Amino acid sequence: MDCGRARQLLWPPERPRIADHDVVAAKRHVATCDACRVHFAIDGALGDLRTGLAGAVPRREVRERVFAAVARVRSVARAGRTVDRRSGRRVAVGALVVVAVSGLALVGSRLIDARSSTHTTAAYIEDYVRLAVREDHIVTTDAGEVRRFLLRELGTEISPLEAPGLAITGAEVCLLDGRRGAVIRYRTALGIVTYYLVPVPGIDERRPAAERASINTSTALVTWASAGIERALVGPLPQDSLLELARRAH
Amino acid sequence: MFDTGPVFEDVLSRRLGSMHAFALFMACGHEEYAEEIMTRAVLRALEEHLLGEQPDRSLERAILADVVTDTPPAALPTGPSATPVQPADRHRLRLVSPACLRRAAERIPARARAAIWLVMVERRSYNETADLLGIDLDAIASLLEWRDVLMRAALDDSAGDVARRFAR
Numbered sequence: 001m002d003c004g005r006a007r008q009l010l011w012p013p014e015r016p017r018i019a020d021h022d023v024v025a026a027k028r029h030v031a032t033c034d035a036c037r038v039h040f041a042i043d044g045a046l047g048d049l050r051t052g053l054a055g056a057v058p059r060r061e062v063r064e065r066v067f068a069a070v071a072r073v074r075s076v077a078r079a080g081r082t083v084d085r086r087s088g089r090r091v092a093v094g095a096l097v098v099v100a101v102s103g104l105a106l107v108g109s110r111l112i113d114a115r116s117s118t119h120t121t122a123a124y125i126e127d128y129v130r131l132a133v134r135e136d137h138i139v140t141t142d143a144g145e146v147r148r149f150l151l152r153e154l155g156t157e158i159s160p161l162e163a164p165g166l167a168i169t170g171a172e173v174c175l176l177d178g179r180r181g182a183v184i185r186y187r188t189a190l191g192i193v194t195y196y197l198v199p200v201p202g203i204d205e206r207r208p209a210a211e212r213a214s215i216n217t218s219t220a221l222v223t224w225a226s227a228g229i230e231r232a233l234v235g236p237l238p239q240d241s242l243l244e245l246a247r248r249a250h
Numbered sequence: 251m252f253d254t255g256p257v258f259e260d261v262l263s264r265r266l267g268s269m270h271a272f273a274l275f276m277a278c279g280h281e282e283y284a285e286e287i288m289t290r291a292v293l294r295a296l297e298e299h300l301l302g303e304q305p306d307r308s309l310e311r312a313i314l315a316d317v318v319t320d321t322p323p324a325a326l327p328t329g330p331s332a333t334p335v336q337p338a339d340r341h342r343l344r345l346v347s348p349a350c351l352r353r354a355a356e357r358i359p360a361r362a363r364a365a366i367w368l369v370m371v372e373r374r375s376y377n378e379t380a381d382l383l384g385i386d387l388d389a390i391a392s393l394l395e396w397r398d399v400l401m402r403a404a405l406d407d408s409a410g411d412v413a414r415r416f417a418r
Contacts, residue, residue, distance in 0.1 A: 004387075004388070004391040007376075007391070007394075008375075008376040008377075008387060008390075008391070011375060012369075012373040012374075012375070014373070015373075035334075038334065038335075038336060038337060041337050041340075042336075042337070042339075042340075042343075042401070043370065045337075045343050046343065048344075049346055049347075049348060049351060050370065050371050052347070052348035053271060053275060053348045053371055054268065054271050054372070056270060056271040056274050056348065058266060058267065058270035058285075058288075062270070062285050062288075063266060065285070066262075066266065066285075066288060066289050066292055067259065067262075069292065069293060070259060070292060070296055073293060073296055073297075074296075175257070175259035175260060175263060
């Protein structure tokens with residue numbers, strides 16, 4: 001056996017492998033070959049250096065610029081997709097999804113008027129589904145802690161909605177159309193209400209409006225925009241209650 | 251209809267750190283160039299994703315396609331710059347910083363840099379690396395021989411660093 005083959009068979013050395021005939025021969029070769037022993041010894045000595053190299057973290061501004069570039073491509077792609085073939089009007093094709101009690105189930109789709117919201121309903125629902133693989137989040141009932149978490153993660157002062165009957169359960173960072181935003185979750189008597197806040201520089205103010213998004217369960221959706229932030233409330237509350245909460249937050 | 255496949259941005263969010271570390275190594279420590287490499291690769295991967303490619307796979311391939319464009323390198327240099335690092339150098343290796351190693355990466359071809367990263371840092375098998383780079387196993391073994399040139403350059407550079415610190 002030559003050095004190249006032995007190194008290939010035994011790489012990476014820390015990974016367990018079945019000691020078949022080839023592996024045994026490779027190990028025998030390394031035991032008697034100075035060059036191979038040095039090769040593996042030097043590799044072992046590089047452990048900390050490897051960790052340092054692989055642990056280089058991009059600065060937040062770099063992350064933001066990359067995600068902003070993705071968002072630009074997404075919006076162009078979406079604009080191309082949303083031209084209604086019959087009328088030529090720009091409409092957003094939204095997908096209507098039901099979040100079933102025991103899991104997530106896809107139930108149907110329909111057209112949503114895009115003029116009322118920067119994001120399509122599908123985008124909110126997409127992120128609602130995405131929460132299953134979330135990363136950056138905190139579990140807390142403290143509004144101050146949520147504010148500090150979002151300031152740290154997004155660089156924007158975002159105040160959680162506070163109202164009687166709403167209890168904060170946590171917050172996390174979301175991605176909608178490639179833009180980083182915040183999700184704050186509340187427990188209510190009727191279930192979990194999710195509050196989306198996505199900073200969109202220069203966005204026009206828009207009053208809260210119930211989307212016709214819904215859904216054949218009791219889940220409702222209200223969207224609006226204020227203070228440079230696109231907002232949405234999604235939850236199993238009556239639409240009027242959700243609208244009232246949105247007006248309070250507007 | 252709603253796409254239930256992996257959300258590109260979510261995969262990107264998880265992978266951005268490792269992509270950045272790789273891009274920074276390939277860019278020999280130049281941060282702006284690393285960002286440029288990474289952004290270009292991400293947009294290329296997004297384009298492929300919109301055509302149906304899985305984001306994990308497309309991100310991985312896009313960055314390699316962006317940075318490994320050189321032809322296979324000629325023979326290794328000879329002389330002191332390629333003298334294999336010895337166990338006796340082990341204590342000096344502790345002085346080598348990640349920044350120093352990235353600077354030293356400038357002394358080796360991009361293709362060898364990529365192979366060394368995938369095998370030595372990401373701990374991928376030779377087969378997997380060969381598949382990602384689209385070359386055969388013999389070529390991988392040849393590219394990995396550049397490790398000594400890289401480490402020798404890093405050792406020299408770190409010795410210079412130490413000397414400069416003492417000279418201040």
